[in-house]
Amino acid sequence: MNEAKVESMVWSLLDGHRQLEARVDREGEDYVVAFRGRKLRVQLEDPRAWNGSGAGKQSSGIAKITTPMPGKVVRVLVEVGAEVKAGDGVVVVEAMKMQNEMKSPIDGIVKQVAAVEGATVNGNQMLVVIEAHAG
Amino acid sequence: MLRKVLIANRGEIAVRVIRALREMNIPSVAVFSDVDRHALHVRMADEAVGIGGAASADSYLRMDKIIDAARKVGADSIHPGYGFLSENAAFAALCEKEGLIFIGPPSSAIEQLGSKTSARQLAKRAGTPIPPGTEEALNNANEAKAIAREVGYPVILKAASGGGGKGMRRVEREEDLEAAFRDASSEAERSFRDSAVYIEKFIVRPRHIEIQILGDHHGNMIYLGERECSIQRRHQKVVEEAPSPFIVNHPELRAKMGEAAVAAAKEAGYTNAGTCEFLVDIHGNFYFLEMNTRLQVEHPVTESITSIDLVKWQLRIAAGEKLTLKQEDISIRGWSMECRLYAEDADNGFLPSPGEITSLSLPGGPGVRLDSGVYPGWKVPLEYDPLLIKLVAWAETREDVVHRLIRALEETHIGGIRTNVEFFLDLLADTEFLAADLHTGFLDEWFTRRKKHEFTPAEIEAAKRVSALARRPKPQQVHVKSKWKELPLR
Known part of the structure; x- marks a missing residue:
């Protein structure tokens, strides 16, 4: 493949005579590549990050509820020690005049509440940690 | 002419108004909240005044601060844009009292057209068709039954002081009416502390078609064709076009609806630009929905097919000039369609996606118009409506304009945030969309058959x-x- 960098973060690629223009943006650790208005997310993984601390997923029995976007915490619906069922709302976040209820993905006990009512939060900020029931 | 105009708005619509002012050599004044100091509308204005905190309630909705700002810079008039204070009768009245020109209709017209029941009564007086039903509250279920028999099922029960879908019940058959009446009244009581419910014929698979009007202070009023806005998500318009494919097939309706819109507006003592919204059923019966007493988001599609600059006419009319356009001067050429590009995650419940636009590349070429409020490096704030850019295309036919829009969307790159660009690419490729078989429930049906894009x-x-x-x-x-x-x- 023949590639020409045409602008900052923009490449024109030639595969034979087939031309593709690709635009790249960084989003956190990911790269987002756009072709004619369509975006493709690419993850370049570094094996050094594989140190076993893959926290955050349900596999460890822990669910971390994070904000999908920047906004403001309107209401915190749970406190530490509370029992929640999958689908129960835990925090309400407002962004651009829309209120969004963050729900627990698992049944479990609330271990930590980092969300504070009235506080402004960034995207991907941890709000609540829930630990699944043992067994 | 106006001496200096303050724009009590932000984003793309403030930019749109500033452009008209610059072309007319009228000084422009932007207002901005704390998070909008770097906004495009501020950069383009001749003068700018900070009016307070990020929350709309602390800035763009503060009538006192906006009036103060106008005084401070010596503006003689205020353009409210859309949203914010644009349909606030109290604000228009305050401008009138303070001797400032409100670029819009008189406060009395906004007031009358603002409430559902008074607008319905006004339309009825003007002879503009309204959905069959009652204007007053029903006393009991039997009264509802009698009217339902008269207008025919399905019917819809609505809370008299309601909104947002609360206290509404659609009823298909008489045997369900009594229970639905009870439910609707108790829900209305709970939500609005008013159990009053009225009844209307429910219009099945309606189209949303609206008429643009312009009226001056000398008794002249014209209509500028229609726009069809049937593509909606949760009552929010997503794609708008002009002319309406339905009206093109029923051409006698254009003048009928236009005259009905003008009659309602005249009854309200309306001046300046306005829009009369109608629901149209499959047989071509049309019913008054409401009047939008402001410039609308989708005004560019009308400008494209009529070659008339609505914002400039708003300014001229506000300055007291005569509307020199006559009804017979208005002709329609070609087809125009608009996509509202939003900072939202269309694949994740259309959640807002504020943040920094890290890269931006916009389309050009024949028949493409961009009304944008953003630039590369701009951080889209989370406090306001996430509309970024209106992409408007014009072409000779509807088919051509759809293909032009697809081409322009493919040239559009907005990096760093999520947008609905790909949602439009999918929608515009839909065969039923191309067939123009539209109704207000179209998008809900389309979501279930949406084709997923595959990368090669x-x-x-x-x-x-x-x-x-x-x-x-x-x-x-x-x-x-x-x-x-x-x-x-x-």
């Missing part, structure tokens, strides 16, 4: 390659995550 193997390969190029150190391990599936490549 060459694109996936290229994506890996350029990502690696974008990052200096060589990647050790690569996998590509598209929106629809995760595919490990190596």
